[in-house]
Amino acid sequence: MMNLKQLVLASHNAGKLKELQAMLGESVQLRSIGEFSSVEPEETGLSFVENAILKARNAARISGLPALADDSGLAVDFLGGAPGIYSARYADGKGDAANNAKLLDALKDVPEAERGAQFVCVLALVRHADDPLPILCEGLWHGRILTAASGEHGFGYDPLFWVPERNVSSAELSPADKNQISHRARAMDLLRQRLGLK
Ligand SMILES: O=c1nc[nH]c2c1ncn2[C@H]1C[C@H](O)[C@@H](COP(=O)(O)OP(=O)(O)OP(=O)(O)O)O1
């Protein structure tokens, strides 16, 4: 289908690169778009799908290689699905710690039963910048937002995301465990199937 030994990851997030590379194994080498450019494209889409495609096309254009993009985020029930596609920008670009603090504040006094949330991941793979048929795969992960941060692993909102099936926060899971059950793992599972890698 395409030469998957040279796949560029359209992401400047080191946490994503680590997780996706671990899931793909050694048969596919993911190269970061950071090797080619430090300019991040503006994520102007209104959906995870649109932003994933936009990032993948941009990376393919810059690198000349097939490109994989991951657009992901946290949809909190009590907030009507926010921050959603704006998760990375929730605290106006001040970073993970500020995002987490803002989320804790937004859910202050909200009881446990109303703290449901989903991590969402959309993966988009394009063979070239103008590919008319991107491969799209989605994964969801259901959990709850904690009332305080817990755990040191992972990135982003992991310290605030309670994983009911394991009784720990996402940041308390080992990387290997997170990579078995996360939203990203589910999306990658579908992608591997679509590519005939499993
Ligand atoms: O497994 C996860 N564990 C914790 N947090 C996560 C996860 N997956 C996504 N997230 C959060 C991080 C960021 O606040 C937003 C993604 O935003 P998103 O634009 O897709 O990624 P990004 O800007 O960090 O890197 P890039 O766009 O270059 O791929 O959702």
Ligand SMILES: [Mg+2]
């Ligand atoms: Mg981003």
